[in-house]
Amino acid sequence: MASSIMDAQLPFSLDKYHVSEEYGFVLPAPLAELPPYYQPWMDIARHVTELIHSHTLRSHIHQMPELDASFLQNHRELRLAHLVLSVTTMGYVWQEGENGTVKVLPRNLAVPLWAVSQRLGLPPILTHADGVLANWRKRVPEGPFDMENLELLVTLPGGDSVRGFFMVTLLVELAAVSGIKAIPDVINGVRRGDTETVTRALEDIAEAISSMTEALRLMHTYVDPAVFYGIMRIYLSGWKDNPSMVEGLVYEGVQAEPMQFSGGSAAQSSLLHCFDELLGVTHEPHSGAFLTRMRDYMPPAHKQLIQDISSGPSLRRFVLGQDSAPLAAAFQRCVSRLLDLRSYHINVVSRFITVPAARARQLRSRGEAGQEDTLSKAPTALEERGTGGSGIMSFLKTIRDRTKEVSLPPSDTGS
Numbered sequence: 001m002a003s004s005i006m007d008a009q010l011p012f013s014l015d016k017y018h019v020s021e022e023y024g025f026v027l028p029a030p031l032a033e034l035p036p037y038y039q040p041w042m043d044i045a046r047h048v049t050e051l052i053h054s055h056t057l058r059s060h061i062h063q064m065p066e067l068d069a070s071f072l073q074n075h076r077e078l079r080l081a082h083l084v085l086s087v088t089t090m091g092y093v094w095q096e097g098e099n100g101t102v103k104v105l106p107r108n109l110a111v112p113l114w115a116v117s118q119r120l121g122l123p124p125i126l127t128h129a130d131g132v133l134a135n136w137r138k139r140v141p142e143g144p145f146d147m148e149n150l151e152l153l154v155t156l157p158g159g160d161s162v163r164g165f166f167m168v169t170l171l172v173e174l175a176a177v178s179g180i181k182a183i184p185d186v187i188n189g190v191r192r193g194d195t196e197t198v199t200r201a202l203e204d205i206a207e208a209i210s211s212m213t214e215a216l217r218l219m220h221t222y223v224d225p226a227v228f229y230g231i232m233r234i235y236l237s238g239w240k241d242n243p244s245m246v247e248g249l250v251y252e253g254v255q256a257e258p259m260q261f262s263g264g265s266a267a268q269s270s271l272l273h274c275f276d277e278l279l280g281v282t283h284e285p286h287s288g289a290f291l292t293r294m295r296d297y298m299p300p301a302h303k304q305l306i307q308d309i310s311s312g313p314s315l316r317r318f319v320l321g322q323d324s325a326p327l328a329a330a331f332q333r334c335v336s337r338l339l340d341l342r343s344y345h346i347n348v349v350s351r352f353i354t355v356p357a358a359r360a361r362q363l364r365s366r367g368e369a370g371q372e373d374t375l376s377k378a379p380t381a382l383e384e385r386g387t388g389g390s391g392i393m394s395f396l397k398t399i400r401d402r403t404k405e406v407s408l409p410p411s412d413t414g415s
């Protein structure tokens with residue numbers, strides 16, 4: 001377990017936080033196969049989409065043997081097991097759509113998913129750490145890390161758009177790596193009072209945040225909004241604050257009472273949590289509580305990194321106290337780039353949720369259900385709500401506005 005950076009005055013480093021030099025928070029070279037004993041899990045997970053379409057996934061899962069998860073030996077095996085069991089769980093719960101949900105996850109799925117989750121410190125549901133960070137391989141191993149050469153290990157209904165959604169998000173994670181790697185230089189530089197090092201590191205971070213926005217643009221090329229809204233979204237949704245599953249879900253063989261967990265969202269990515277803590281962004285209580293809860297959906301070492309950044313020295317206070325125009329400009333560039341990213345993300349959400357939701361309502365109210373089938377049959381329960389159950393746009397705008405508040409006074413940036 002990583003210890004607090006405040007424990008020792010050793011230089012701050014990323015070594016103990018499971019952050020890779022090359023891939024950041026992304027799991028390097030995820031395993032694609034489990035040991036042969038677990039073949040029944042892999043067989044179902046690889047065919048989740050077809051089994052959902054034929055309405056036979058649930059019956060296949062009922063016939064699945066109850067396997068003992070304790071033979072899984074290392075982190076990569078556990079991550080693959082969590083991915084396949086959680087994808088299978090999403091399929092099981094949502095196979096019949098929002099009106100045909102279940103109250104109980106059968107024990108042959110619930111017990112091993114719970115056991116693997118306990119060992120990893122992740123919740124027993126599909127998370128960003130599964131679908132994005134641990135769900136990729138290169139088609140040509142020595143080929144480039146780009147959309148053409150990347151594929152998913154397991155998928156859900158939605159065809160190419162599912163690959164697009166997870167892989168573009170993966171590229172956003174990778175675009176941020178140089179920025180994450182610059183964080184120790186900022187913290188150590190502030191401790192030493194080394195203005196130049198901090199300035200350079202902040203320039204790298206601003207650059208990385210710009211690259212994240214560039215990568216996010218690919219969403220429009222690789223994901224069809226109607227497919228995202230009408231087909232995929234339900235498989236990413238959870239059983240907390242969800243009108244289709246008000247009580248939550250009983251994990252049979254684990255606990256008699258139902259439990260509630262949020263669905264997968266890039267709000268569970270550690271990237272913006274790290275940058276917010278570094279720059280000193282503090283969120284309004286409602287959105288702050290949601291974002292803080294999302295940290296429980298991250299690998300524990302990544303969550304620890306965020307906490308340790310937050311208990312480090314105040315960067316903003318340092319910048320204000322230094323009387324260095326280049327330093328102030330670099331800090332302000334980070335804030336501006338983060339604002340640009342959040343504004344662009346709001347556009348993405350509008351295109352992939354708000355606009356299709358309005359069109360779906362229109363089709364239904366005019367009784368034009370036969371047209372634009374994918375949209376008119378879209379689930380209704382999540383229409384106005386984020387996976388966290390909040391009014392999406394006001395939630396995201398509040399977060400963006402709080403980001404703006406860490407801007408430096410114009411006199412400090414020379415503007």
Ligand code: HEM
Nearest residue numbers: 169172265266267269272342348349352386387388392399
């Ligand atoms: C089609 C693409 C996307 C859609 C429709 C989408 C939708 C949403 C929604 C509805 C929320 C509100 C919270 C929730 O319901 O979970 C959210 C939050 C968030 N999303 Fe996305 N998102 C998309 C792609 C991405 C990508 C690629 C990233 C980058 C890693 C990202 C990063 C975030 C972050 C960090 C939050 C928390 C709010 C914030 O810190 O500003 N999203 N997103």
